Amino acid sequence: MRILWTTLAAGAFLAAASGVAIAEEPVLSLYNFGNYTSPELLEKFKKETGIAVTVTDYDSNDTALAKVRAGGSGFDMVVPGANFVPIWIAESLLLESRPDQMPNFKNVEENWVNVDWDPGRHYSVPWQWGMIGPVVATSFYKGDINTSAIWLDPPAELKGKINVAPEKNDVLYAAIKYMGGEWCTGDKELLKKVRDKLIEAKESWVSMDYGIEKMDSRDTLAQLYYNGAAYRARKVNADIKLGFPKEGYSLFMDSVAILADAPHPENAKAFLNFIMAPENAALISNFATYANGIKGSSAFMSEDLKSAPELNISSEHLAAAGWQQVCPTDVDELYTRIWTDLLK
Template sequence: MTFKMIASVSTLTLMATMAQADGDLALYNWGNYTSPELLEKFEAETGVHVTVTDYDSNDTALAKVRAGGSGFDIVVPSANFMPIWISEGLLLESRPDQMENFSNMDPRWVDVPWDEGRHYSVPWQWGTIGPVVATKYYSGDVNTNAIWLDPPEELKGKINVAPEMNDVMYAAIRYTGGEWCTDDLAFLKTVRDQLVDAKQHWLSMDYGIEKMDSRDTLAQFYYNGASFRAREINPDIQYGFAKEGYSIFMDSAAILADAPHPEAAKQFLNFIMAPENAALISNFATYSNGIKGSEAFMRPELKEAPELNIPEEFQAAGGWQTTCAPEVNSIYTKIWTDLLK
């Protein structure tokens, strides 16, 4: 066998090994957030099969990956957690800004404070969290967090609150007249008392928008995309943009520093920046994405949904949950612990 033949065989062997290594991609994502159609299309175009493992909170995902050896390739952290992932060296600097489809990203989502210039991550979905009400049973103002923090009689005992510390704390702080990441202990005692007093009127604290389908709950503090899905079942469901202040979130896909299949993972990040593919995510998860031109491929009823389109009069009330200092986060955690007792 000649040297040239040996080299050719060696090259083919190496290519086969690489293909086998990148034959599967492990996505670690929020539950009910990944379009099966998207994964089928990616496999058809690339030959790479994607498996999905769900998590229920940013803390859960972070703890799993911090422990090491997770075997996952891609994770989808929220904006306020992204600086933690980056600063701890948990993410690969995969440079989405140099990928072919990066030009499709809406400029609004490029120079974001949690990933300036997008060196690590690609938008997955973005949205808001606010009050959700069955208007058949409640005819008052929907655009206020008083619905669950100072609930009217007709809603007491019929309220569910999403069990996300930062979302709840942000809303309660803004409702009480403060600013996010405040460390004013006297003020935060007022926030704590507000939450504890309100909790006696809540039925539950869980991920349960489906409880509105059966009318087990008549109001929720929940996410806009989930509210859209609830309205598809019961047309009287209405989502509100809290005038006191509501938080905006964005979850972004990023590659883990120890990803077993980094090249396939890069293919996936580039893939979801194509408008038609970003639309597949939105059509399934029912939130907005950060890719220009995706609207043309989205379901008409989703594209025009009031839950996903912030009214001009409430746009200024929206804000981001920046990453608070550790000592501030410690205070918020103590309040949260009191609330869960």
């Protein structure tokens, strides 16, 4: 039987989890990607704990990191991507909150426990995971969509109608793979080819921003974008399909972590435990339409989402997928130069 938490009950859990009872104002601040937090989840959390959560949006991992690095953000929690978590940990920006010792940690799927970016989950809890690939209006283009050529060597039907998500590592990962390289390569000759290809391809793009909704109105006919957003676009136009580039593409997992200088760390620990309950993880997925890493959550997810081809990636397509490890500083500097040139 689930316990209906009051603020007092939440405090009892926190005292047991941390060994120290701390009286905190019943508020919490979450710093997260835009349009990525379920209002229903926050309402339920407040009802069960008495803790009100406010959300501040950011548009990229880089933006979030820069904001918190500057100090005095006032936020309690952040949701960095897998390739950024080691940076946050190395710079002592996160609290070692030990989610692995929380009651609901037993619900985390085994493959998301001993992850490279947070072994054993001492700092972070799964939020959502997915991939980025070409999203195409197939009424306008009948060719192969399982290739990054859709946006790097675009067919005539799509030129001038392409949007690319402005996330440096996602774009560069796919471009490097398309040009025959491996992630974190420092091969300057190859990277020059990658740079030249991106700048050439940009002539065929109409924009670089966050906005899958542009496909709803056909302002764009193709995008390099995320699978959950592709699902939402298909719900508006049935001809929208997600491609899985055979050259290679990157997976992502965003995880919630508590900031080292969080004003309300015990409230934040309660939130981490809360979202590891299957029914609560399902609220996150039902809202933002990505998979989560919590066992049993599918029982509470919408039927359409559970069967969505965008979220159920076949083993064949997963074979071409990879993770973005944190690259050496000198390599990342090369990637930043390419990105800077692309954004000019």
